[in-house]
Structures are given as structure tokens and as C-alpha cells.
Amino acid sequence: MASMSGKEKSVEIQPELILNIHYGAARSKILQTAVELGIFTHINEGQTSVEKISRVLGSNHRAIRIFLDALVGMGVLAKARGAYKLTAESKQFLVRGESQYLGQFLTGTGIAQDGWQHLTHAVKKGRQISEFAEVGHRTTFFKELVKGIFPTSFASGVILGKKLGVGKTLKAQKILDLGCGAAPWSIAMAMADQASKVVAVDFPEILEIAQAHVKRFHVNRQFEWRPGDFHEVKFEKGTYDLVILGHILHGEGELPSKKLIKRAHECLKPGGKLLIAEFIANDLKSGPELPFLFAINMLLYTDGGDVFTTKDLKRWLGLCGFKKTSALAVQYPVTVMVGTK
Template sequence: MASKRDGKAASFVRLASDIWAFQTTAVLAAALELDVFSAIGSGKRTSVEIASATNSQVRGMERLLDTLTSLKYLKKTHNRYGLEPIAATFLVRESPMYMEGASQVIRGMTMLWSTLADAVKAGASLAGPVSEDQARAFFPILVKQIFPMNYTASQSAIRKMPKARLSRIQRILDIGGGAAAWSIPFAENLRKARATLIDYPEMTAIAREYAARFKVGDRFDFLEGNFFEIDWGSEQFDLAILGHIVHGEGVERAKQLMRRACIALKPGGILLIADFIPNENRTGPALALMFGLNMFVATPEGGVYTMGEYRAWLKEAGFKRVTTVAANAPSPLILAHK
């Protein structure tokens, strides 16, 4: 007899889908590692052509291509394959929005998540503290991979912000800015604005590359080093950005960043915070809670925080008002007004 909950029969199909969900990740990781999407983007259309271009055997490639078609990353007409828009935009190497390094990040995350049960038993990450050298090796890979997600989120936020408010932004501070995914769209839309990006030299080199690619490189300045150790100045900026920084720092260091951002902003300035935000009861959204679990297995103190927590910390930091703006992002973006 099927077990029941709330009057509904339990479904094994949902359980199987969840248990086997890793297979979708593995399919995409393999396709990216083999550069399948770029091969198709360059004009290879049949499984024979794509296998040859990726130094693969046709038998395996056919199965991979058909599975990618079922997942809506490819389209198939008779024996010829084409790219769906999502693949053409984000998964082809020649695209300016290419998710470079995704397969490497996936491999690392897979290894970390395999320690989840042991980490839960221990109550802490088994990975140990990340050294500065490790961070400087890892983050250049990560910031390229997440550039498209953050760039499109920043673009959508700008479209939602009042034009009068945007017109007052002339100086931008991008804290731990990585590839400048958050500040580049502001520079593109605000021709008189100038951005200062703070990060390690390994990341500022990437930010210079991306800013030049989007033709705003002449309006970027760079402060190189650990952003906790660099002086940000006082009342110099109209907009400060913490783009997916807070979740990696732990509560006390996150609060410190908010206090310093408030000091660096001019009166009337805005701090933009992008992150994964669960609801107040921490019962959803699933993506935010999954990311919080990712921080648990990957870092000593990282996590995700509710809007109630953010509001309290931002008020404590000196901000007068906190609002949110819906964006093409996992969670709404936070705007804290000084």
C-alpha cells in the first residue's frame, strides 16, 4: 500500500528526480569540459563532426548530445544539433557572457559536497580555513564563472532603479569586485560615473580585461589587496557594492563591511548588497538554503542571512533606510540608504 501524507500518495518519481539530480550537473560539466557548445557554435552540427572537434568517440557523443537536447540546452532536427539561446549565450566560449571555468568549479563543489554528512556530524566544515594563497588561486576561476549571473542581475536592477536616483551616482566603490560584474553595468549606463574596484591583483587583472571588453575600462580605478586591510576613504562614494561577498565572511566580518561601507559613502549614498536570502523562518527558497549549506561545507563561518538580519545589521551600521529591488537574480537586491 502506498504511504500517504496530507491525503496524497507519496511519489517515488519526485524522490528519484531529487536523488538523480546530480546527473544533470554531471552532463553539463562533461559538455563544458569537452567544449561541446563551442563546437556547435563554430558550425559543427552532426554527432560525427562534434565528436571529431572534441576528440571524442561518436557513440558517447551521441548519447551526450541527445541528453543535452532533452534538457533544453540543444535542439535537434533529424541528425543535426543546434544551440538553444541559453547555451548560445552562456556556454559558447566566443560569447562575451561565457561562463568560463564552470567545469572546474563544478568539480571542486562536488568534492566539497561529498563531505556534507561528516560536516553535519562535526558541526563545521571539514575543509578548514582558506589561506590567502588558496583564495588568490581559486577566486580568479570563480569570478569568471559567475560573471554572467551577476552582470545580468546588475543590469536588471539598474532598469528598476529610479532615473533620478541613478543620475546622482558619479563615484562607485566595488568591494571585492572580482571581474567587475556588478560595476560594469553601472559604468555602461552612467557615462559620467567612475568606479573604483578593490580586490587582489589576480582579480583586478580580470576586471581590467572585462571592463575593456565592455568598453568602460577608461573609467575604472583599482585598489589592489585584501579589502579588509585597504582604506576605503570617507564620504567619497555615491554607490558601494557588496556583490555576493557577505555570505563568505561570517556575521562579525559582514557587519564590519557594512559599517565601513557606510563610512565610505557620501550622505544620501547607497550600499547595494547582492546575496542569497532565505525567508525569515528559513523554510525557503530552496536555492538560498542550498547555497547556505554550500557555505557551511566550504567555509568556517560563511552562511546566508534573512532580510530581518540584514535590516538590523544595516541600521546598526548607520544606514537610515533599507529597501529591496527585484532583479534577475536568486534573491532581491538590498539597497541601504545612508
Template sequence: MTDPGTPPPPHRLMDIATGLWAAKALAVATRMDLFSDLSAAPGLPVAEVAARHGIAERPAELLLTACAGLDLLVREGEGYANTPEAETYLVRGRPDYFGDLLLSLDRRYAGWMRLDEAVAGNVPTNFDPRAKESMFDEQDAALKKTFWASMYALSAPSARALGAALDLGGVRRLLDVGGGGAAYDIELCRRYPRLRATVLDLPFVCELTRERVEEAGLADRVALAPGDFLRDAALPAGHDAVLLSQIMHNWDEPTNRSILRKCHAALPPGGLIVISELLVDDAKDGPLLPALMSLNMLVSTWGRNYTPGEYGQWLTDAGFTDVRTVRFSAPGADGAVVAVKA
């Protein structure tokens, strides 16, 4: 029997402290396309992995061992093979490929390495706020494309979870505000055959999104509306529902309140608004992923992750009624705050 006076071992603290080790190992393996290699040739010997990538056997073996320790690889013969999780999410070209998101996060760890500066100064560290208004002002075209591809990987499973948890069968026209990538629109249109959607986002985002919509075979049901929901005086009308999917955490309270007022003005009476996010508990004591994502907003934006109570108050103040929260489980969102225009 354990002595109640005995302190717990520090294993959990060690797991937290070494979390970056695991993240970097996964990012390097993904950048090497290691999981795609092993999908095509399960059991590939260490020496051959090293030769394919022009590296020594020692780092090849250590990286493979680390990925096996992360339960992403298993031993097969003289080498390693993907686990079902790795085979589903880490093989390039698979429908639910997660690699773009992993690499996008890896590129932004530089800001996390300056978290002490962000905490002390209350300013983002993933970009220079003296030179740019936000991280979305990035001019590198390749980086922009990779970022929105990564957001698709995060949003698609979240959209499927939202569609299963919230009945949108009565919605005919959905306006997805800031819906770059159209992951929510594509997944929701697949689930609800009578639904049509409009993606409102910056012109260059709409151009990047067009190819994704066409590949999904939904160009006749998912429209693209170039615009700026922050600066435009009004949002496109003619929709009976508005979706704000994983964007509200990017902005501060006054900006979010302004967005909600525009949404209210754009909707007809009885129109639905859906805020899909990683929601911090009202007590602000977790859960872990929303809490850490909120801290990620400190280093990346001027926003944070908000609570259902905060969203509910803003919605009420904007003129919405019947506020409720629908919970589900997904990597990009764990719930939706829903309300109706009176």
C-alpha cells in the same frame, strides 16, 4: 478525481536525487566545448562529434541525448543543434557565456561530496582550513583567473537586474567593495552614463580585472584600488555610494558587521549602501536557490546566505537608516538591501 488520501508520486524526489547527473552531463559537454561545435555546425552527426573529440560513438550519443533531454539541444537532420538558451549562454566567446561558471562549480563538487563532514564538523570541505584561511588564498594562477571569469558570468546578469530594479541615477561615485571582475561596475556604468566606479579588491584580482575593464572601453570610468577590505583599517573615501555585491555570504556575522562599519565610516552623510545578494527569506524556509547557495557556503567558506532582516539589523546597528529591500530576479542575486547613512 484523485483520492485525497493517495500519497504523491516520488517523481520530485527522483529529480532531486539525480540532480548531480544533470550537472555533470552539462559540465562534461561544456568542457568538451560541444555547444560551440554545434553552433558552428548545427546538425553535426554523432559519428563526427565522436571523431572530433576522439571518443567512441556510444558515449557521444549518450551525452548528446542527455543534453537534448535537458532541453539544451534539439534534433536537426542526422544530428543535434543548440537551443536558443544554449546558443546564448554555452557558446564560447558569446557576451553572456556561462561556461566558466559551470566549470568552476564542477571543480568544487568535491566539497559537496563531503557534505556530511561539513555538517558534522561545521568546517569547509572545499579547502583545508588547517592550511589556508579561505578558498581565496588559492595560489594557482590559472585557477584564480578561471574563478573570477566564472564570477563575471554570474554577476553580469545580476548587475543588469539590479540596475533596472534600483534607481542609481543620482549616484556619481560608486565604491564596489570586493568587486573583483568589475561586472557590476561595467554593467551599471553602461546603464548610468554619469556614474564612475572604483573596484576595491586584492592586488592580483585588480590585475585580472584590468583587462576586462579595458575591453569594455571603461578604463576612464572604472578605477581599480588594490587593497584588502578585511584587513585595511579604512575603505577609500570620496564615494557617495558603496556596493557589496555577492560577497557578504562569504563571511560570518562579526566579519560582516565589521565590513558595514567600515562602509559607514567611508560614506558621507546621505551616502547610499547597497547589499546585492541571494536572500534567504526571513522565515528561513527558502527560496531554494538562496537556501542551496547558503549550504554551498558551508562547504566553501565560513559564511552563509542571510536574510533581509539580518542585514537590516546589522545596517541599523552600524548607523544606517531608511533600510529597504528591493527584489529582482537574476542567477547571482535576487534582491538588494539598501540603506542610507544618517
């Protein structure tokens, strides 16, 4: 067969992939703006037409029609006979006040953050944006982040608790939550097992946020607070049933992660479990896409952070003395690696 001419090739190969990637930034911005304007919340409250939403927002029909149709095109709204409706996903994750509301995460910590402007520099220089190395900047970032990711981590914690049998086969657990953030994982465990006790570790400013969440879920009497750096704070050896590392290792990189896993091993009782929640890449490091997009955050904001594979984590757990390992799927896109001492 004669080889394809340059002209034929250019017709057969379409630029769909490239253009779709290019418009990814537009999607992210449109979704953030919709959340900021409370579009999904207004529709949930019955403002389902262009006229009604224009009135609520004090805007004009053209702007609102163009904007709502973009959300339909993106698949986060549906439209029938001129009325706009929520989809299953927008109803669950984008309506203000819903328990799994992602709005704070999308507006406070989305991809359109300032740091992404510096990506070329970070790739060429091979290191993080310098201002993010400052402790003050990092704490400000984490204060926003931990509130934003609470709903998804909490939902994952509830699923994980059920899969592990917390409150059923695992009762009166002593739990250590390292880098607890707003404490989503340990609050879920404490609610499932009311006889459990949690020791929560993070920087003092972040523990204040955790304390507010713990009160909101009425589990404060089960919590003890240990402010400080999780690499340095002293822990009781051989006493814990569960140690949680929720979205911690990617920010640390390989060596510090191994040290933390070793510390966790020392704290656990025989038979105790280390729970590592991460966005995990396949063992060939060829997919899925999301962990790799997330790894760019690590390039921009950390000096050694990365995403890892199940194989990496299993090997590290084995090296640190864990006898058994398994992987549990929780809420998309998170996997929890379980290491049993």
C-alpha cells in the same frame, strides 16, 4: 475510512523526488562534460547531427547519440528529425564567446568540486574543510571564481544600473566596489555613467584580474585601485554615492557583515546607496532551494558564511543607520538590497 495498509501506501507514494535528487549529481557532471567538449558551440556552428559531432570529436555514433539524448532529456538541447538544436538558454549561456557564457563558471567552480567529497565530515564536525582556511588556497579559488561569475554579475550590474537610473538620474557617481573580484558591478556602472569614478578594493592578485577586465571594457581611466583587506583598508568618510558589496556578505557571516555595512555607511554621503547583491532565502528560511544549496558551499569553504533573508539584511541596514531599504531583482537568482543613507 479504513487506514491505508503499508502495501497501498508504498504504491501511492512514489520515489520520484528522491531519485531526481540522486540524479542531480549526474546532471551537473553531464552539463560540465558537454561544456568541456564544446557541444553547444559545435551545434551553434552547424554540427547538428550525431554523425557530424562524432566526426568533430573523433568519437563514435553510439557514445555521441547517448550523450546528446541525455542533454535533450535534461532540456538544454532540443531534437527534431534527427537534428539537434540549441534551446534559448543553451544559446545564451553555453555557447563559447557569448557575452553571458557560463562555461568557465560551470567547469571551474561547479558543484562537483573536490570540497563536496568532504560534506559528511563538514556536517559532523561543524566546520569548514581545513585546507580552505589557508589564505593561498582561498586566493587560488577566488582567482577562478571571479572570472567564472563575471558574466552573470555583469548582466546583473547592467540591470541594476538601469533600475537605479545610473547615467540618467544618478550622474558623476563616486563608487566604492568592496571585494570587486573581476569588477563586474562597477564596470557596468562605469559604462552607464562615463563621468563616474570607481575605487575598487580586493587582494592584489585579484585586482590584476579586475584590471584586465576594466581594460577590455575601455573604462580604465575611471578606475582607481586599492589593494588590501576590505575590513582594514582606509576609505574617505562621507564621500561616496554608491558602495557595492557584490556577493560578499554570504562569505563573511553575520558579525563581519554588520561591520562591513557600518563601514559602508560611514563612507557614503547622505542620500548615498549601499548595494548588497546576494542569493536571498525567504523570510521563513524555507525556500527557494538554490540559496540553501549555496549555503552548503559556505559550510564547506568558510568558517562563518551563510545565506540570509531580506528581513535579516533590512534589520542590519537599519541598525547601521540606513534610513530606507528596498529589494531589487536582477538576473536570476540574485537580489540586490539597497540601503539609502
